[in-house]
Amino acid sequence: MGTPQEPQYRKRIGYQAVLLGGFSTLATALLVAGNIATKDAIELRHKEDLLDSLAQVVPHERYDNDLLAHPLQIVDENGKPLSVYRGTVGSAVNALAYEISGQGYAGEIRLIMGLDAEGKILGVRVLSHAETPGLGDKIEVAKNDWILDFNGLSLGDPPEGEWAVKKDGGRFDQFSGATITPRGVVKAIKQGLAFFQIHRTELLNPPAETSETVAAKDQSL
Amino acid sequence: MSNDYRRIAKDGIWDNNIVFAQALALCPLLAVTGTASNGLGMGLATTAVMIASGMLISLFRGIITPQVRIPVFVLIIAVLVSLVDMSMNAWVHDLHKVLGLFIPLIVTNCAILGRAESFASRNRVLASIFDGLMMGLGFTLALVVLGAAREILGSGTLFANAALLLGNWASFLELELIPDYKGFLLIILPPGGFLVLGFLLAGKRLLDRALAERRATLATAETAASSH
Numbered sequence: 001m002g003t004p005q006e007p008q009y010r011k012r013i014g015y016q017a018v019l020l021g022g023f024s025t026l027a028t029a030l031l032v033a034g035n036i037a038t039k040d041a042i043e044l045r046h047k048e049d050l051l052d053s054l055a056q057v058v059p060h061e062r063y064d065n066d067l068l069a070h071p072l073q074i075v076d077e078n079g080k081p082l083s084v085y086r087g088t089v090g091s092a093v094n095a096l097a098y099e100i101s102g103q104g105y106a107g108e109i110r111l112i113m114g115l116d117a118e119g120k121i122l123g124v125r126v127l128s129h130a131e132t133p134g135l136g137d138k139i140e141v142a143k144n145d146w147i148l149d150f151n152g153l154s155l156g157d158p159p160e161g162e163w164a165v166k167k168d169g170g171r172f173d174q175f176s177g178a179t180i181t182p183r184g185v186v187k188a189i190k191q192g193l194a195f196f197q198i199h200r201t202e203l204l205n206p207p208a209e210t211s212e213t214v215a216a217k218d219q220s221l
Numbered sequence: 222m223s224n225d226y227r228r229i230a231k232d233g234i235w236d237n238n239i240v241f242a243q244a245l246a247l248c249p250l251l252a253v254t255g256t257a258s259n260g261l262g263m264g265l266a267t268t269a270v271m272i273a274s275g276m277l278i279s280l281f282r283g284i285i286t287p288q289v290r291i292p293v294f295v296l297i298i299a300v301l302v303s304l305v306d307m308s309m310n311a312w313v314h315d316l317h318k319v320l321g322l323f324i325p326l327i328v329t330n331c332a333i334l335g336r337a338e339s340f341a342s343r344n345r346v347l348a349s350i351f352d353g354l355m356m357g358l359g360f361t362l363a364l365v366v367l368g369a370a371r372e373i374l375g376s377g378t379l380f381a382n383a384a385l386l387l388g389n390w391a392s393f394l395e396l397e398l399i400p401d402y403k404g405f406l407l408i409i410l411p412p413g414g415f416l417v418l419g420f421l422l423a424g425k426r427l428l429d430r431a432l433a434e435r436r437a438t439l440a441t442a443e444t445a446a447s448s449h
Contacts, residue, residue, distance in 0.1 A: 016289045023293050027300040034304045041311035049314075133255070134406040 054085055054097050056141075057114030057123035062095040063087025074199055082195075084203060091206045093117055096196070099127070102188025105180040106130040109139070113192045117204060120154045124189055129181075136181035146173065146182070155193040163190045226351060233355025240363035240418075241425045245332040250364060251414035253323050255375070258383045260368030261361065262316050266309065267327055268357025270301045274333055275353030277301075278341040285342070294337045302327045316386050332360065363421075370417050375409040377402025 009015055047068065054067050071083040087095035097114040109129040114122035124147055126139050138144035149172065155163075164170025165183050174182045196203065239245050246267075253263040277297050278285075285293050306324045309317040317324070327333070336356055341349040372379055377399030384392040407413045 010286050016286060019284065019286065020289050020292060023296050027296050030300050031303055034307050038307040038311035042307070045311065045314040049318075132406075133409050134404050 053112050053125055053127060054114075056125045057112055058085075058087055058095045058097050059122065062089070062116070062122070064089055067097070072203070074202065076195060077198070086203070088206070093204045093206065095122060096203055098192070098195075100188045100192035100195075102184035102191075104129055104131050104184045105136050105178065106132065109181070109184055109188065111185065111188055111192075113189060115193075115196055118154065119193060119196045119200070120152060121150050121189070121193075123148075124150050124185075126185075131181045132178065135175060135178040138175050138178070139181060139185050144175075146175075147185075149173075150189060155190075155197060225348065229348065229352050230355045233352065233357075234359040234362065238359040238363060239332040239356060240360060240367075241422060243332065243335075244422070245335065246330045246360065247418075249323055249326045249330055250367065250418070251411050252326065253320060254364055254368040254371055254414055255409050256372045256378075256382065257365050257368040257380045258386050259319060260364030261383075262320050262386045263323060263327075264357070264361025264364040266305055266320070266324060267330060267333070267360055268354065270298065270305055270327055271333055271336060271353035271357040271360075272350055273301050273353075274298050274337055275341040275349035276346060278337045279344060279346045279349035282342045290338075290342065291334075294334055294342075298333055298337070299328050313386070319382070332356070367414070367417055367421060370421070371408050371413060373398055374417070375405050375407075375413065377404070 050068065058067070065088050067085045067087055071085050074082050074084055076082050082098055084096055084098045086093050087097075095114060095116055097112060100111050100113050102109045102111070107130045109131070110127040111124055112127055113124045116122055125141060126147065129137070129139065131137050131139065138146055141147050158171050161169070162171040163186060165172050165174040165179060165186055167174050167179055168183065170186065172182060172186050236242060240247075240250055249263060249267070253259045274294075274297055278294060281293075302325065305327070306317075306321075309324065310321065336352060340352045344352070369379060372381065377397065379396040379398055380391075380394040383394040387394075405413075408417065
């Protein structure tokens with residue numbers, strides 16, 4: 001590289017252009033090949049992840065269908081599309097799960113929440129967060145069982161005023177050294193329950209009505 | 222010949238270690254070394270990229286001109302990192318969930334471009350592959366040592382979640398050194414990474430100095446003996 005005996009043609013601008021173009025083409029080809037080779041496996045892994053987290057918030061005996069088969073698409077109050085996974089026994093909706101999110105100390109906290117047909121919480125789990133390790137990460141079930149306190153609760157139980165951390169006059173514990181994180185989680189769960197209240201009929205509508213028609217109706221509103 | 226390779230190995234692992242001697246690649250270093258397992262995973266992924274980039278760049282060194290070498294090197298490294306990212310996501314998904322955020326950071330690891338420029342573009346393919354391997358192992362060593370130190374001090378465990386990285390047989394590596402340890406938050410957070418790294422760098426210098434002194438005394442003793 002760069003020796004004095006370098007052949008003339010390599011100094012031409014055309015050679016440089018072809019060289020750079022050639023490498024770019026090669027790079028693109030490699031990336032396409034890599035994408036094709038891994039696409040299916042990655043999709044499968046993401047599906048497994050989703051099933052794993054769903055299994056944590058919706059007990060297996062509550063449904064006999066494929067949860068991932070026809071998620072209900074609803075646009076929530078903030079205009080964000082949301083997939084609701086519904087577990088049915090026969091044709092009755094027996095359990096629901098959807099993603100909720102709250103604002104933590106260090107950005108968004110994503111959670112998944114499972115509800116029964118009465119709007120009672122079956123389980124809540126954190127999907128992702130960026131909270132401080134050792135303080136805010138106690139919202140993870142692996143670190144602390146704080147998040148299990150929500151099981152069995154619903155919007156009227158405890159009464160609405162108590163849906164807050166103790167520091168704000170509510171009934172849920174905060175962590176020593178971290179109030180913002182549990183506050184964000186409580187708020188997110190409360191909003192998730194409110195979402196159920198607002199969309200109750202739609203959510204519990206037996207899936208005989210296909211998700212497409214419901215989505216269409218939702219948009220015409 | 223074998224002397225060359227010994228030189229490359231010694232440079233990569235110790236004398237010219239990316240972290241301990243060149244103090245490069247601090248961004249991925251501090252981000253992932255909360256535990257020894259994460260450090261090991263990141264180190265191995267980086268090693269794979271360094272070997273492959275060393276090989277490719279050395280192979281093409283005859284046709285790449287100095288004028289466009291930097292974009293070509295960057296392109297090659299970026300493609301390799303993307304391929305590593307995709308294959309980890311597909312085949313070691315659990316580890317990817319932990320390290321996924323940091324894999325793209327390998328691209329920003331200036332040490333890889335540095336080796337491409339200063340070694341692979343001037344040496345034969347085999348030597349370049351070996352240099353990539355040794356530099357990568359040196360980097361892995363630094364990550365694991367730093368990760369282990371921070372993990373022991375910060376959470377009282379060692380190689381937690383190693384089974385995610387290496388398979389279930391590795392679960393014997395997972396130790397809980399200090400039971401009921403409350404944790405030392407500072408060490409887990411990035412500032413702790415800087416602190417521990419500082420002590421490690423100082424430690425390496427002390428060790429190097431002690432070794433040099435011993436070598437010097439040995440050498441004088443030898444010359445004294447041979448002059449007899």
